[in-house]
Amino acid sequence: MYGWRVPDGDDWVGLTDEPLDAAAAGRWASTPDSGAVVTFAGTVRDHAPGREGVTHLTYEAYAGAAEARLADVVAEVRRRWPSVRRVAAIHRTGTLEVGEVAVVVAASAPHRGDAFAAAAHCIDTLKATVPLWKKESWAGGEEWGTDARPIRSAAEDPARP
Template identity: 55%
Template structure:
């Protein structure tokens, strides 16, 4: 792990500009940012809002493991940042941001894709989808 990498779970709104600045590195030729946002429907069912919960220390530890795996696999990676929100999120708000800077764009794209795919499968974050006619908890899942 690089001391400048960031892995955090919190309630504060997420900013793509802020995360881009956090992974800035003079040796990076590419920065890729993934922003997961709350959409207004799930399988055609209108969503009112989402609530996220997490075991923050465990989630952040799992994120660090993902970062370590990225560094082992893509040697050109300079910095990694993974942020996940908890609490109530409205339609259009970012729930997760991942940013990777790397010497070359290919490593940045591949590492960022690996990060979000692995986060969705392994990091202990749960969401409750609120609909007009009820609510559903959604746990760890591929996606």
């Protein structure tokens, strides 16, 4: 899909091995009729559940399936919040060091309530539905994600178990 290239339309979805710029996504999401832009940047942290000293993460994805799911997530955001003007859902692949941005979500709308709700739903649903694999590395070894969950459809509520 678009990766980190800015799209022509109002949806920006993709995977990229290039560094992500949350501020650029926020600027892109802003439109003259938007009174609110919410931007979320998920960064690599130095720990995982039950594990300290994480040094880096490696993300892998089956690009075609992951990009299709990202598009489904954005379509569901648009279905639930029709007032949303622009939506971005972009995820990194490859090896990322602590502090690097792994995922960016942005949503704009005329009012903050819809922008906040759309952005929150987008990141929560992305994490629950997009087939991405995360390998955690630390001084003592490496392991594929400790917080793996079953993948759901984009129409399911990610807050429900």
